[in-house]
Each structure stands twice: as C-alpha cells, then as structure tokens.
Amino acid sequence: MTVRTRFAPSPTGYLHIGGVRTALFNWLLAKQAGGQFILRIDDTDSGRNVEEALLPILNGFKWLGLDWDEGPNVDGTDSAGPHGPYFQSQRGELYKAAAAKLLESGHAYRDYAKPEELQELRTAAEKAGEKFVYDRRWMAETDEQAAAFEAEGRSAVVRLKMPRKGKCEFTDEIRGDLEFAWGEEADHVIQRADGSCLYHLANVVDDHEMQITHVVRAIEHLPNTPRQIFIALSLGYDLPTYAHVPFVAEPGGTAKLSKRKLEKYLKNKDFASLCNAGNEIAAKAGLLPDEENNSATFNPVIVDFYREIGFLPDAVLNYLLLLGWSLDDSTEDFDREAMLKHFSLGRVNKAPASFDPQKLVAFQARWMAKLSDDEKLASCLPFMQKAGFVSVSAREDEIAHATRVLSAADDRIKMGGDALNFDDFFTADSDLKFDEAVIQKRLVKDEEAIRRLQNFREQLAALEEFTVESTEQCLKQFVESEGIKFNAIIHALRVSTTGRAVGFGMFDTLALLGKERCLARIDRAIELAS
RNA sequence: GCCCCGUUCGUCUAGCGGCCCAGGACGCCGGGUUCUCGAUCCGGAAACAGGGGUUCGAAUCCCUUACGGGGUACCA
Numbered sequence A: 001m002t003v004r005t006r007f008a009p010s011p012t013g014y015l016h017i018g019g020v021r022t023a024l025f026n027w028l029l030a031k032q033a034g035g036q037f038i039l040r041i042d043d044t045d046s047g048r049n050v051e052e053a054l055l056p057i058l059n060g061f062k063w064l065g066l067d068w069d070e071g072p073n074v075d076g077t078d079s080a081g082p083h084g085p086y087f088q089s090q091r092g093e094l095y096k097a098a099a100a101k102l103l104e105s106g107h108a109y110r111d112y113a114k115p116e117e118l119q120e121l122r123t124a125a126e127k128a129g130e131k132f133v134y135d136r137r138w139m140a141e142t143d144e145q146a147a148a149f150e151a152e153g154r155s156a157v158v159r160l161k162m163p164r165k166g167k168c169e170f171t172d173e174i175r176g177d178l179e180f181a182w183g184e185e186a187d188h189v190i191q192r193a194d195g196s197c198l199y200h201l202a203n204v205v206d207d208h209e210m211q212i213t214h215v216v217r218a219i220e221h222l223p224n225t226p227r228q229i230f231i232a233l234s235l236g237y238d239l240p241t242y243a244h245v246p247f248v249a250e251p252g253g254t255a256k257l258s259k260r261k262l263e264k265y266l267k268n269k270d271f272a273s274l275c276n277a278g279n280e281i282a283a284k285a286g287l288l289p290d291e292e293n294n295s296a297t298f299n300p301v302i303v304d305f306y307r308e309i310g311f312l313p314d315a316v317l318n319y320l321l322l323l324g325w326s327l328d329d330s331t332e333d334f335d336r337e338a339m340l341k342h343f344s345l346g347r348v349n350k351a352p353a354s355f356d357p358q359k360l361v362a363f364q365a366r367w368m369a370k371l372s373d374d375e376k377l378a379s380c381l382p383f384m385q386k387a388g389f390v391s392v393s394a395r396e397d398e399i400a401h402a403t404r405v406l407s408a409a410d411d412r413i414k415m416g417g418d419a420l421n422f423d424d425f426f427t428a429d430s431d432l433k434f435d436e437a438v439i440q441k442r443l444v445k446d447e448e449a450i451r452r453l454q455n456f457r458e459q460l461a462a463l464e465e466f467t468v469e470s471t472e473q474c475l476k477q478f479v480e481s482e483g484i485k486f487n488a489i490i491h492a493l494r495v496s497t498t499g500r501a502v503g504f505g506m507f508d509t510l511a512l513l514g515k516e517r518c519l520a521r522i523d524r525a526i527e528l529a530s
Numbered sequence B: 001g002c003c004c005c006g007u008u009c010g011u012c013u014a015g016c017g018g019c020c021c022a023g024g025a026c027g028c029c030g031g032g033u034u035c036u037c038g039a040u041c042c043g044g045a046a047a048c049a050g051g052g053g054u055u056c057g058a059a060u061c062c063c064u065u066a067c068g069g070g071g072u073a074c075c076a
Helices: A017-032 A050-064 A092-104 A115-127 A143-151 A199-209 A219-234 A259-265 A269-284 A291-297 A304-308 A313-322 A336-342 A357-370 A373-386 A396-412 A416-425 A436-444 A449-462 A468-482 A487-498 A506-513 A515-529
Strands: A004-007 A036-039 A108-111 A157-160 A167-172 A176-181 A189-191 A214-218 A241-245
Touching: A004 A017, A004 A214, A017 A036, A017 A050, A017 A214, A017 A241, A017 A313, A017 A336, A050 A304, A050 A313, A092 A108, A092 A157, A092 A189, A092 A199, A092 A219, A157 A219, A167 A219, A167 A241, A176 A219, A189 A199, A199 A219, A214 A219, A219 A241, A269 A304, A269 A357, A269 A416, A313 A336, A313 A357, A357 A396, A373 A396, A373 A416, A396 A416, A396 A506, A436 A449, A436 A487, A436 A515, A449 A468, A449 A487, A449 A515, A468 A487, A468 A506, A487 A506, A487 A515, A506 A515
Parallel strands: A004 A036, A214 A241
Antiparallel strands: A108 A157, A157 A189, A167 A176
16 A cells, blocks of 8 residues: 655645644655655635645745645645645535535434533533533434424534544554543534534545545644544544654743744744844845744744755754654764655654754754855855845856855855855955954054055065965965064954954955955055054 | 643753663863864763652653643634
C-alpha cells in the first residue's frame, strides 16, 4: 500500500513554523516511502478571500521545497487531482451522504434539543457535581418521533450515538498503545440543522476518500481521535495509522507557540534579537513596512520572515526536523536526502520542544558556510539589488565586484540579508559616511595619525599593483621605516577607507576598493579630521 | 471539575535496568590566536521535577504529588 499523508491548513494568510514542522514530518513520511503528500484546504468556515489567504501558505511550501502531489494549484486554484476537490468547502455533499449513512445505520440520530435546553442540563449536572451525560431525551429514532418534535417547532441536528460502555483502543506511532473510555465521549454533533457538516465528520470522510494512510497531526487532536475512530468504523472504513506530534513551545517557555503572543516573546532576548536582525535587513532593503501588514507576518513565528531575510530553506528544515526528532546522540546535519533516509515517527519525541531562535540561526550559519561562491551570491543578490548595491540588470562588473565583496565577507554573512551590512563597498566615495566617534578617536585625538596616514597615502599612491599582497607589503615597509607598530596606523586606515571601526581584513578591504577609491576616501577622511 | 498527554544541562536532545558520579549540539563563561569584527583553537560551568516503591542494581519499570499542555462546542 502506498503511503499517503496530508496536511490540512486553513487559509489564514500565513504559515506558522509549528505547522511547517508537522507538514515536514508528513512530507518525509510519504516521500521516503515513495508515496504522496496531499494538501487539503480546510476552508469550511472562511468563505471569502480564500485564495488570497491561501497564497502565502502555498508560497511558503514552495519556498521550502515541500512539494505536494495533490491539492490546490500553486496559484491557489483547485487542481483536478484524482481525489479532488481539495477544498473542504466544496465537499459538502460527501459529508452529507456520510451523515445520512450514519443515520441509516443507527450510529447517529436526529436530535431536537435546543442549545439552551442542553446548556441547562449541563449546568444542572455541573452544580450537582456530576458528569454531564445527555440522556437523549430529544432524540428521534423514528419518523413519528421526529414529526412530533417538528410539530413543536423544533429542528434537528445529527448527533453521533456514541457507545457508553467499553473502551476505544488504538496505537499512536509516537505515543504507543492508548485507550480511552467510550463513556467519556459526548454525542457530538456532526451535522447542523441547516445541513452543513462539522469538522470531525468532514475530516474522517476526507481522509478516507483521499486514501490517507497515515494521519500525522498536532497533539491537540489526540483527544479527538476516539470519536473519529467511531465515525470511521461506523462508516466501514479502515483506520489510518495515527501519530500525534507534540506542539512547538514558546522560546524559553512551555506554552504552545502562537503568533498572537508576539509581545510576550519579544521579552525573550534571543527572540527579540532575531526580530531586530530581521527588521534591520528589511529596513535596509527597503522592504519594510507598512506597520500593520507587517507585524502580522513579518516575525519569526511565520515562515515568510525567513524567506524575506535570506534564510536557506534547507537550514529552516534542518532545524525544524531536529525540533522534536533526532536520529542519535550526535548527528545534526541533515539535507533532504539524509532526512528522507533516516526519518521515522518512532523517534519523534513525546514532549513539546521549545523554539530556540539562536539555534535556528546557528543552523542557518552552517548551511550558509557550505555554499559555493555562486550559491552565496544567489542568496545575497536579491538583497543587494533591493538596496541598490547592484542594479536590477546586474551588470557583469557589478556582479564581479559583489562576488569579491561576498568572498571577503566570508562567514560574516550568516543570512542573505547580511550582505546589506557591507554597503561601504558600494557607496560612492563622496557619499561614504564616516563614523564620527571613530574618526575622533583614531584621527583627531591621535596627534600623529593624520601625518602618518598622509605619508602612507603617498606610498599607496605609488604602488603599481594594488593587491592584497602588495598593499600588505607596502604597509609593512612603511611601518618599519616609521618605526611604529601595525596598530599605530591600521585603525586610522580602516576608518578612513570604510568609515567604520570594524570590517574585513585590512588588505582585503584595500584591494577590494582599489587604489583610486582608497586614495579618495583617505583624502576625505583627512580633510574631515583636520 | 472530569478525561487524556507530557516532564534529562538555559534550549534542542542521547539514553529504552548495569557501558551514565549521564554523551552531543546551540548558547554561556574563561583563555589562546589575530589589524578590528567575524571565524578559529583550547578549557569550564551546567540536567535525570519531588516523594515512595520494584530490583543485587533505576534517568530507564510501577505508584503518587507538583508543574506544563490539550480535550470536554451546533470551532478547527
């Protein structure tokens, strides 16, 4: 039997990081077995603008490379898969037929209770300190009974006629053998008076119709499983294999990670610093924001965030894989191939795992370090273009310069957006901004500094070749002849050529800029300091 | 309230009765290297939630308390 798994997002307009992990597990399970991964859109209660709210989710999956075999088209329209439609809002007839069948077989009944009446019974039981068990007093099992209730002006919902004795046993691939007493289960409503059907029914019907073999979903669905098993069994379906994955918890906390609690997470310094890094990149790239739109999706709980600041999909996936799953006591680097080879539900942890922004960044840095020059350029180029470092047409000379800068930046670039930190190599010499405080410290307050710099400038000017080696050689000779230490000039040199106190290796910097630009900048700095 | 699920360093985790006075990773702290930053190299601190059992022996099995999470909807 081919393995078929599914992920059923509702069109909310964003893809939550915890959801991605669940989706990843589903995807891995299907793909490693040569099976299919299905995307089913849970839009039963949204209605309008589904397409618009769905696109960010599909884009997220696309970016991550979690391709789906069946489900909506990438543009958000329905696709003609063998088990479509893949929008639950379009599958109502299927659910109604199932409800009718359940009624027919006596596994469900028409119930004419009014919500208030039920509520009263419930409160009464609660007051008496008893567990509420519906005595089915408004249940109609025959048409006569139904007619009588209807004569009173009542209308019926369809309820499951749950067993009141015995227990429901099943195996969860992550949690092992489980049993729930049937008596704990209420007679859940599966169809409203207006004929529309509820989640549990829809879910079971869809999983069956779509031939889902493994239901891998969040832990909050575990208590729902018995009633779904009841529905499935009553309908004569084979049961899928179940696996309930723990939730992803807040950074530094144990509560479930939610995109609604951003304020709170911002108090966590690691979370806040990731946010800040993102905001800085976005600001420099001119991506930002209309505030409102932004805070909703531009934050580390939502995957879009990572795409927008230049994370690598593989890094995000690698981190997420290890958030609750491990192979052994030491293997941490998993590319897709390795994930597909080794993943198994049995090794998914039972306990929730808390989201650690720092570790995510560490994974991203590792993946970035593995990239070739070309790949690194590909990751950074979009940002450099947005910031105007490189024109949209990306001329050959611009690309060559950008590549050299990136290469000199080396592992200082952890994510694509970090390329924006090196604007000093792209701004015109006349526009270069000097850090006032550093100029003060290294040029103004140091009495000898300007004279030395002026002298060294002449040495540089005399160089025929202007390379890392030649400039280094030049400085060495200069330092020797002046009888000073490296340190006595290098900081002044750095701030005058880059405007800053920190940067790449000094000679990388000089060579990167080239003779003319170095001289022009040094002249400006000297002028500024004098 | 009731019913479920969970609990190893700050965090992610290894561990499925002796290999564990608990291993790895991220982070943290100290030091080396270095023209700054980054990187890198050495070294360090850091955990079996508490209490009872079972056993020759428990992080591992059982019970219990605490804590966290979820369910208990004509939400998904």
